[in-house]
Amino acid sequence: MNLKRFMTLAAATAVISAVGMTAGRAQDYPTKTVTVVVPFAAGGNTDTFGRLVAEELDKRLGQRFIVENKPGAGGNIGLGDLARSKPDGYTIGMGTVSSNAINQTLYKNLPYDREKGFAPISLIASLPNVLVVNPDKIKANTVEELVAFLKTEPGKHTYASSGVGTSIHLAGELLATKSGIKITHVPYKGSSQAILDVVAGHVDMMFDNIPTAAQQVKAGKVKALAVTSLEKANLLADVPTMASVIPGFEATSWHGLFAPPGTPPEIVEKLSKEVQAIVADPAMKAKLEAMGVTPVGNTSAEFQAFIDKETAKWAEVIKAANVPLQ
Numbered sequence: 497m498n499l500k501r502f503m504t505l506a507a508a509t510a511v512i513s514a515v516g517m518t519a520g521r522a523q524d525y526p527t528k529t530v531t532v533v534v535p536f537a538a539g540g541n542t543d544t545f546g547r548l549v550a551e552e553l554d555k556r557l558g559q560r561f562i563v564e565n566k567p568g569a570g571g572n573i574g575l576g577d578l579a580r581s582k583p584d585g586y587t588i589g590m591g592t593v594s595s596n597a598i599n600q601t602l603y604k605n606l607p608y609d610r611e612k613g614f615a616p617i618s619l620i621a622s623l624p625n626v627l628v629v630n631p632d633k634i635k636a637n638t639v640e641e642l643v644a645f646l647k648t649e650p651g652k653h654t655y656a657s658s659g660v661g662t663s664i665h666l667a668g669e670l671l672a673t674k675s676g677i678k679i680t681h682v683p684y685k686g687s688s689q690a691i692l693d694v695v696a697g698h699v700d701m702m703f704d705n706i707p708t709a710a711q712q713v714k715a716g717k718v719k720a721l722a723v724t725s726l727e728k729a730n731l732l733a734d735v736p737t738m739a740s741v742i743p744g745f746e747a748t749s750w751h752g753l754f755a756p757p758g759t760p761p762e763i764v765e766k767l768s769k770e771v772q773a774i775v776a777d778p779a780m781k782a783k784l785e786a787m788g789v790t791p792v793g794n795t796s797a798e799f800q801a802f803i804d805k806e807t808a809k810w811a812e813v814i815k816a817a818n819v820p821l822q
Contacts, residue, residue: 501617503805522762525585528735529560533581533589533755537567540791541705545620546590548783552774553767558728565791570661570822571595576607579614583641588767593663597806601814602661603822614754616799618771619792622750623668624725625811626709626732628718629701630694639722639741642701643675650678656702658687661822666749666810667703667724667819669817674742694718705749706731706788724748731788750792752799761796768796 530553534546543565545752550561566574575595580586591614600610608614625786626819630638631816634653636642646653656664660683672679682699684690691709693699703724709730723729724747738745753771774780777792784791794802815817 518619522760522766525763525766526557526559527619530585531561531587532561532563533574533578534563534565535567535578535589535591535595536565538565541623541707541749542562542590542592542751544787545789546753548780549620549753549771549774552777552789553770556770556774570599570603570659572599572603572607572763575614578754579608579612579756581756583756583760584753584764585755585759585767587642588753588755589614591752593748593750593806593810594661596752596754597803598661598663598779598810598814600807601821602819603810609757612757613803614757615759615761616796616803617753617755617764618768618775618792618796619750619752619770619799619802620775621788621789621791622725622748623725623789624729624748625664625703626706626713626723626729626735627667627701627738628691628694628709628713629721629773630697630699630721633697633700634719636721637719639736640737642721646677646679651655651680653700654682656682656690656699658690658704659683659685661731661819662751663747664690664703664705664812666819668816670745670747670813671703671738673816674796674815675743691718692702703747710788720813725790729788730785762809764796768794768799 507635532546534543534552536542547563550563553561566577571594578589636645651767655668664687668681686702687708690702691704691712694702695712712718720735722736723732724738724745726739728737771791775791781791
C-alpha cells in the first residue's frame with residue numbers, strides 16, 4: 497500500500513471513529529448531575545419555568561438537573577458564568593428576551609462574546625405583557641383613547657417598569673415611538689412594587705407580565721386596555737391586542753434554555769428534543785396555559801432565528817427611544 501492510500505484510509509478511519517464517539521457521547525448523555533443556571537432571583541417567571549423543565553428532564557433522562565440561581569446585572573452575571581462553563585452539556589441555563597436579545601444592544605460591555613453568544617436549545621414559553629392603567633388617573637377605555645389623551649399632555653404622564661431594559665420598559669418605548677406620544681418612564685427593581693404603585697396611583701400606567709397583572713385587573717384595581725401578543729390571551733380573553741390598534745406591535749416576554757458556546761451539537765439536539773417533548777406534553781401544556789403562558793418548544797435553529805429577529809427589533813427600539821446604554 498502506498499503512502500497516499502494509507503493516509504487516506506487513516507483519515508477516513510479517524511472520521512468514522514469520531515462520528516462513532518460523537519454518537520456514543522450523545523446516546524450516553526447525561527451520566528452525572530446537570531446544573532441549570534437561572535440568571536435571575538428565585539420565585540420569578542424564569543425561575544419557575546427553569547424548575548419545571550429541570551424536574552421533567554430529571555425524570556426523562558435519569559440524572560439530576562439542579563437549578564442554581566445567579567441573579568444580577570439584568571441576567572449578565574449568570575450568563576457570564578454560563579458562557580465560561582465547560583461546553584460538555586453539564587452546565588446549561590435559562591435566558592430571556594431581556595438577557596439574550598435586549599442586552600445585546602443595551603449593554604456596552606457583556607461578560608461573554610457577542611458573536612459566539614450561546615448554543616440555543618429550545619424556546620420554552622412566551623407570555624404577553626398587558627397594558628394596564630390606573631382608572632382614576634387615566635380616563636381611557638381603549639388604546640385609541642389613551643393615545644389621544646396622552647397627546648394632549650405630552651410628557652406629563654408616567655409609566656412604570658420592572659427596570660431599565662426589560663421587555664416591560666421597552667414595551668412602553670415601543671408604544672411611544674409607534675404612536676408619537678411622550679410618556680415619562682419610572683423604573684423599579686421588579687414588577688411587584690411597580691404594579692402596586694400603579695394601583696395606588698403613584699404612577700399612571702404600565703405594561704406588566706400577564707400572570708401578575710391579571711390578578712389586579714380581575715380585582716378591579718387597574719384597567720386592562722390591550723395585550724402585547726399577536727393573539728388574544730386566555731387569562732384576559734376579552735382584552736384586545738395592541739396589534740389590532742397599532743399594526744405590528746408585539747412585545748412578549750419569552751424564556752428559553754441555552755448551553756455554553758461550543759457545546760457538541762448532538763447534545764444540544766438531544767436536549768432540544770427532550771424540551772420539545774416536555775412542552776408538548778398535555779399535562780405540562782395545561783399547566784403553562786393556566787399561568788397565561790403560551791408553550792412553544794422548537795429546534796435549536798428555529799430558536800436562533802427567533803433570537804436574531806428579536807435582537808434586531810429591540811435594537812431599533814432602543815436606538816429610536818435613545819435609551820441610555822448600561
